[in-house]
Amino acid sequence: MQIQTAVIHALHDFEHRAVVPPVHLASTFALDPETEGGEYAYQRSSNPTRAQLETVLATLEGSAHAFAFASGMAATAAALSILREGEEILLPASVYGGTYRFVGRVLPARGVTGRYVDHLDELTDEDFTPATRAVFVETPANPTLRITDLRRVVELAHRHGARVIVDNTFMTPVLQKPLDLGADVVVQSATKYLAGHSDLLAGVVTTSDDELAEAYRLCQQAEGGVLAPQDSFRLIQSLKTLPLRLERQQANARAIVSHLREQEGIATVRFPGSHSAHEARLHASQASGPGAVLSFELAEGLDRVAFLRALRYPAFAVSLGGVESLICRPSTMTHEAMTPQARAAAGISDELLRLSVGIEDLEDLLGDLDQALAAARLR
Numbered sequence: 001m002q003i004q005t006a007v008i009h010a011l012h013d014f015e016h017r018a019v020v021p022p023v024h025l026a027s028t029f030a031l032d033p034e035t036e037g038g039e040y041a042y043q044r045s046s047n048p049t050r051a052q053l054e055t056v057l058a059t060l061e062g063s064a065h066a067f068a069f070a071s072g073m074a075a076t077a078a079a080l081s082i083l084r085e086g087e088e089i090l091l092p093a094s095v096y097g098g099t100y101r102f103v104g105r106v107l108p109a110r111g112v113t114g115r116y117v118d119h120l121d122e123l124t125d126e127d128f129t130p131a132t133r134a135v136f137v138e139t140p141a142n143p144t145l146r147i148t149d150l151r152r153v154v155e156l157a158h159r160h161g162a163r164v165i166v167d168n169t170f171m172t173p174v175l176q177k178p179l180d181l182g183a184d185v186v187v188q189s190a191t192k193y194l195a196g197h198s199d200l201l202a203g204v205v206t207t208s209d210d211e212l213a214e215a216y217r218l219c220q221q222a223e224g225g226v227l228a229p230q231d232s233f234r235l236i237q238s239l240k241t242l243p244l245r246l247e248r249q250q251a252n253a254r255a256i257v258s259h260l261r262e263q264e265g266i267a268t269v270r271f272p273g274s275h276s277a278h279e280a281r282l283h284a285s286q287a288s289g290p291g292a293v294l295s296f297e298l299a300e301g302l303d304r305v306a307f308l309r310a311l312r313y314p315a316f317a318v319s320l321g322g323v324e325s326l327i328c329r330p331s332t333m334t335h336e337a338m339t340p341q342a343r344a345a346a347g348i349s350d351e352l353l354r355l356s357v358g359i360e361d362l363e364d365l366l367g368d369l370d371q372a373l374a375a376a377r378l379r
């Protein structure tokens with residue numbers, strides 16, 4: 001079964017020969033009085049609708065297990081729950097802002113240390129200590145879109161007895177499957193591409209490791225940050241168009257990158273693989289496409305505020321992956337928690353803008369960017 005077929009047909013055999021799965025809202029389920037057991041008991045532990053979503057997610061990922069959480073951060077927190085007192089995790093300096101906050105403000109109280117590495121692709125044996133139990137990877141990095149060699153990080157980490165956790169939000173399993181490359185755990189903010197319509201918050205953890213799966217099941221049951229049945233159902237429905245949406249978003253993004261590169265008003269354009277021929281080859285060896293997020297800087301003398309004001313379609317907003325294009329300024333919006341030095345080291349300038357490309361008609365997006373560039377020049 002190919003991916004577009006899988007997201008539509010991963011579930012089957014519904015009552016009444018319905019072609020869409022039912023939504024089970026029950027918080028509790030009647031048990032057999034004699035055995036006091038049943039397939040489901042209480043919604044937090046498990047419920048049929050969330051279980052169906054988790055089946056689709058595991059099918060998509062090709063994983064043995066999938067767990068749906070109430071947000072991407074709840075999923076990341078669950079993924080990192082495997083770290084114990086005295087242990088350490090390595091992360092890229094440009095890691096997602098919410099993860100940066102969690103690692104800096106929640107993990108220390110548990111005695112867990114987060115250590116930042118400027119670029120994970122330069123990771124060496126010397127970066128590991130006996131306390132290093134995990135490496136957290138985002139490739140492409142946000143918003144620099146630099147690429148990390150997943151196979152290499154897995155090889156290094158496993159040699160030192162550390163797990164590899166990949167935040168695959170920017171790629172989704174449609175474009176990149178870290179578990180197939182040896183990673184132990186994948187986390188995703190389903191709020192972005194998986195849900196795809198900027199209308200729900202959700203997160204996913206996938207793994208094929210049974211021991212880790214037990215820890216993640218415990219997070220659902222003991223901490224309770226699970227995805228509700230209605231949102232689980234809506235995510236099942238959204239996933240049916242994920243490959244289709246991504247194909248269109250990616251085609252739009254590719255065309256916008258080519259177009260922006262030809263404009264005098266644009267100083268730099270970054271896209272997965274744009275940093276070097278090496279990174280382009282690397283990305284092509286581990287992912288089947290560049291995705292649909294790009295970043296760029298306006299040339300000197302252009303008025304950024306005038307440019308953003310003049311844009312008609314992309315809203316000036318955080319988040320990404322929706323059918324509508326969005327644009328943001330990472331230095332003040334998504335990566336504001338980093339120190340200016342850390343941002344500089346990660347290559348996040350104050351002028352950098354990140355564009356998440358939607359499924360609008362390409363001509364409209366190109367025309368909009370052109371007229372906004374013209375408006376930015378007038379100032």
Ligand SMILES: *Cc1c(COP(=O)(O)O)cnc(C)c1O
Pocket residue numbers: 071072073074076096098138142167169170188189190191192201202203
């Ligand atoms: C948005 C995002 C998250 C957090 O997800 P929420 O659903 O907002 O909690 C984590 N990682 C990345 C890369 C993201 O873009």
